[in-house]
Structures are given as structure tokens and as C-alpha cells.
Amino acid sequence: MKAVVQRRYGSAVFGDLDVPVPGQGEVLLEVRAAGVDMGVWHLLTGKPYLLRFLGFGFRGPKSPVPGRDVAGVVKEIGPGVTGFAVGDEVFGTCEGSFAEYAVAPVSRLARKPEGISFTEAAAVPISGGTALQGLRGVQAGQRVLVLGAGGGVGSYGVQIAKALGAHVTGVCSTSKVELVRSLGADEVFDYTVADFTGTYDLILDCGGARPLSRLRGATNERGRIVLVGAETGGSITGGFQKSLGSLLLNPFSSKKFVPLMSTERADVFDELRVLIEAGSVKAAVGKVFPLSEALDAVDHVYSRRSVGKTVVTI
Structure with a gap:
């Protein structure tokens, strides 16, 4: 699969990786879109250094693929998963959403709101x-x-x-x-x-x-x-x-x-789904980049030029 690949802090390339395999309580997603925020920049650069002591990887990033906001389609079900089926459209967070496929724990996924695109859905979870x-x-x-x-x-x-x-x-x-x-x-x-x-x-x-x-x-x-x-x-x-x-x-x-130390949970994302479907909240999507230009998307957010939420589409 195509993905943004990061082996060390401060360096990443667009390349190829094996498709990941879902484990206990996880699903494999065909990623359709991934949100971008300053958190992605921090994990790409490893700064501030305090983050490295908080479990994100001391010498290098734990995840070889950056990106955490995700919206996509369930392609494979891991052991112990209930409540989701192959073909379901979902949104939430995972580790490694800047890729064509990503593994996500079902504890951090909810059904994608009806009536919005994958691009809009990917702009919602973390922010x-x-x-x-x-x-x-x-x-x-x-x-x-x-x-x-x-x-x-x-x-x-x-x-x-x-x-x-x-x-x-x-x-x-x-x-x-x-x-x-x-x-x-x-x-x-x-x-x-x-x-x-x-x-x-x-x-x-x-x-x-x-x-x-x-x-x-x-x-x-x-x-x-x-x-x-x-x-x-x-x-x-x-x-x-x-x-x-x-x-x-x-x-x-x-x-x-x-x-504020916010948490990423399915019930929180489901609350957001309800608000979106009721018309009370909409995804304020700004600039959209293709996966091959994901690093440019991160630079765009870091420059503070983004209006609303920046999104990478796959």
C-alpha cells in the first residue's frame, strides 16, 4: 500500500508498506480521508521533547505512519470485534491514517454521520x-x-x-x-x-x-x-x-x-455524529491535499494558513 513513512523524527517520505493486519478488538480500514492538525506536526518532528516521555516514542516514533484522524470503510474484522461489519462506513482515530489502509481499535470508531462525505467526516474526530x-x-x-x-x-x-x-x-x-x-x-x-x-x-x-x-x-x-x-x-x-x-x-x-486532556472514544464521536446529523454542527473543511502531498498538508497547518480543518484524501 502507499503511505507516508516515518522511521525517525524530522524525516518522512511517501513510499510503500505492507497492508497491516487487525488484531484483537481492531478492524482494517480502507482509508478514504485523514484529518491534519498540529498534533501531526508534533509527532513528525518529535517536538516538544516532552512528548517523547509521554509514550509516543523516545528515539523515534512508535508508529511508522503519521496521521490519526480517519474516515473510511471497514475491510476486515479482527478477533473479538462486534458491532461492525465489512463495508461499514466509519470515522474516528487510529495510528497511521496517512496511508491507503490502517488498523483502528473499535473503541475509537463510530459510524460515519449520514449525509456528509468522507472528507468532511475525517475533519471531525480529534478537533x-x-x-x-x-x-x-x-x-x-x-x-x-x-x-x-x-x-x-x-x-x-x-x-x-x-x-x-x-x-x-x-x-x-x-x-x-x-x-x-x-x-x-x-x-x-x-x-x-x-x-x-x-x-x-x-x-x-x-x-x-x-x-x-x-x-x-x-x-x-x-x-x-x-x-x-x-x-x-x-x-x-x-x-x-x-x-x-x-x-x-x-x-x-x-x-x-x-x-484539557481530551480522550478519543467511540461514545464521544457518536455524540458528534448525532450533532452533525441534526444539523447543529458541520465540518469546516479548508484546504484538501492528496495523500502524495500529505507532508505539504502538515506544513500548511504549521504555517497557520489553514482556515478550518485541513484534510488529506486517499
């Missing part, structure tokens, strides 16, 4: 799942601020918060303003012109550029600041030190920082 978990507890009528509203997680954050009945304010760059408006944001701030104003019950910080003091000052009493991630740190810890530092502030204020 949509992260936004959904970050917005748990939001009540109708509350004010939600989404920083980085034009990116992968942020674009779903705007829509899910609206589906929960919140008043939503999005913050993004000039090129993404129209997208964020089209996703249903009640207010949109172009941070290149003027920063956001007001106070909020929940801030979903998908950008990581603003200091903790600024976020806390924009939060109502007993409000929450959910830290999705940051790309402002160095090669050792990346933006993780911001999340760790935020925990030290929690005992001294009724406003709480919540560093």
Missing part, C-alpha cells in the same frame, strides 16, 4: 471531540469566548457552544472572520484590529497566546478557562508549562483554569 469535551457543563444563556475560533478545535467550539444555547464570541485573524461568522458566532473579534472585550462564563482557549492574567480578568466569578493547547513554548515543553502553571493559580481564585 470536534476536543471542543465537545472542553465545553462540558455549558448552560443555555451563558457567555462563551472561543479564542482561535477559525482553527480546527475553535471552529467546532463555536458551533457546539451555540448548539448548547450559549452566546458565543469568536476571536480569529482577518482571513477567518467570515468563516467564524458563518459558523454562528454572535460576535467576532479580529485580533489584528482589536482584541476582545467583555467577561465570559467560559473561555475556550485554542490559541495559547494570551497570558493567564488576561484570561482570568475576562472571566466571570466562578467561570472557567479551558486551556486546549499552546504553540508558544520552546522545544522542550512547548506550551505545556502554561497549563501546569495555571494549576498553581486555582487555589487563590473562584475562577478556575482547566487544562
